[in-house]
Amino acid sequence: MNNEQLTIKRDWKAYYNAVANRPPRKTILTALDAFQKPGIALDLGCGDGRDTVEILRQNWQVLAIDKEPEAIARLQTRPNINSLQLTTQTISFEELQLPKSVDLINASFSLPFCSPEVFPTLWNQIYNSLITGGRFCGHLFGERDSWRNNKLINTFTLQQVTTLLKPYAIELLEEEEHPGTTPLGEDRYWHIFHIVARKI
Ligand SMILES: C[S@@+](CC[C@H](N)C(=O)[O-])C[C@H]1O[C@@H](n2cnc3c(N)ncnc32)[C@H](O)[C@@H]1O
Structure with a gap:
């Protein structure tokens, strides 16, 4: 077993530098387009706010959550954001308690890094936090992803993803590999599921 299988020590600061100024992801744009009016959104594992800035730009209230203080600091110092609509929380998925009555939960490339023991609880929390008609959007890694053998990373088969999405109407489910x-x-090797799903 190599080090990557024992621990997932990503250099998130280097990551934020590398992706700075990249546009919002298709999943969040698709989900936002599906709503008639802005509401309350959570951005789980928001990073430096690549998607958060777009959610704010579309006049939503956003609670942006990440375990890395560097991520939250970078988001808060982004230019031209409506900070009156933004709340932040520096906390890990493993300790997180989600609020209720949320319209939209975004998790772009972040849930794979939630510890596999806690993932089922977090996934249930996401469902319970959303209002009926609310949406989840984001990404999960597939069973053939390079990091599939890392005990600290979540990967799923297509069948497992569809089971996770049973209580939702799937609006987008794209597999990239x-x-x-x-x-x-x-x-x-990338094996990614791109997801937008509405709670039914
Ligand atoms: C690949 S980055 C994606 C950031 C952003 N969502 C984006 O699309 O650019 C993953 C983010 O998840 C956060 N993260 C990883 N593990 C986490 C955990 N266990 N709890 C909370 N946040 C976590 C990292 O700090 C990082 O900012």
Whole structure:
């Protein structure tokens, strides 16, 4: 077992530098387009706010959550954001208690890093936090992803993803799979599920 299988020590600061100024992801844009009016959103594992800034720009109230103080600091110092609509919380998924009556929960490339023991609880919390008609959008890693053997990373088969999404109407479920690199230039095999789902 190599080190990557024992621990997931990502250099998130280097990651934030590498993805700075990238546009919001298709999943959050698709989910936002599906709403008639703005509401209350959570951004789980918000990073430096790549998606949060777009949710704010569309006049939503956002609670942005990340375990890295650096992420929250970068988000708070972004130019031209409506900080009156933004609340932040520096906390890990493992300790998080989600609020109720939320319209939209975004988790872009962050849930794979929730500890696998806690993931089922967090997934249930996401469902319980959303209002009926509210949406989850974000990404999960697939069973053929490079990090599938890392005991600290969540990966799923397509069947497991569809089971997770049973209490939702699936509005977008795209599977992406190919060799590539991380934003930090590391070679890896990507197997990603892109998800937008409405709570029914
Ligand atoms: C790949 S980055 C994605 C950031 C952002 N959502 C984006 O799309 O650019 C993953 C983020 O999840 C956060 N994260 C990883 N594990 C976490 C955990 N256990 N609890 C809370 N946040 C976590 C990291 O700090 C990082 O900011």
